[in-house]
Amino acid sequence: MNPEPLRLAVVIASVRKDRVGPSVGRWFLGRADAAGFRDVDIIDLAGLNLPDDLAGGGDSELFTKRIDSADAVVLVTPEYNRGYPGALKTAIDTALPEWRAMPIGFVSYGGVSGGLRAVEQLRSVFAELHTVTMQATVGLPYVWDQFDDTGDLREPSRANSAATTLLRQLTWWGHILRDARTAAPYNG
Known part of the structure; x- marks a missing residue:
């Protein structure tokens, strides 16, 4: 197994004004x-310009290179709205071949489900790719109540445990799939 450290990309998917995604992302980066x-x-x-028509241009090439690396x-x-x-769909469809044989983890957030309904839809999309x-995910239900004014989780133990499990799985799959892609590129 290649002992080089894994290169992890963390995609913050929300683009809405007053979004909580950056706070969730900062917490997860601490766990990583x-x-x-x-x-x-x-x-x-x-912060990216990914054209909805998927015709390239904007930051499409930059995004695909970052996923590929x-x-x-x-x-x-x-x-x-349960999705x-x-x-994020535009981003996924912008980088089609770059996703192949890539280990993907999910940190989701929202209301009562903690974003798990979105994750289940994403699993179907990524199976196609x-x-x-x-298997492990991190779900943060009622996310607006989870973080204090400084951006720290109020009760981090459960989320930290889930993140540890997710990162352990990503580490194993990341090494195995990186070695496999190096030995023989995956062509589907």
Whole structure:
């Protein structure tokens, strides 16, 4: 197994004004750092111009290169109306071949379900793209009550435990799939 540290991309999926995604992302980055991930690329979709028509241009090439250079990806996504954000769908469809044989983790948030309905939809999308989605997820129900004024979780034990499990799974799959893609590129 290649001992090089894994390159992790963390995608902040919400682009709405007054979004909580950056706070959730900052918390998760702390957990990733504690787990030994030092090479982390934070991809905030609110700061990218990804054309809805998928015809390229804007930041499409930059985004696809960042996904392609990752060994594992974590999506920090809200649940909007029992689904995931449209900006995330555009991002996913912008980088089609770059997703192949990529381990994908989910940190979701929202109301009562903690974003899990969005995650279940994303699992179907990513199965079509030949990724490996992690069994463990991090879900933050009633997210607006979860963080204090400084951006820290009020009661972090359950979320921290879920993040530790997710990162452990990403580490294993990240190494295995990186080695496999190096040995023989995946063509589907």
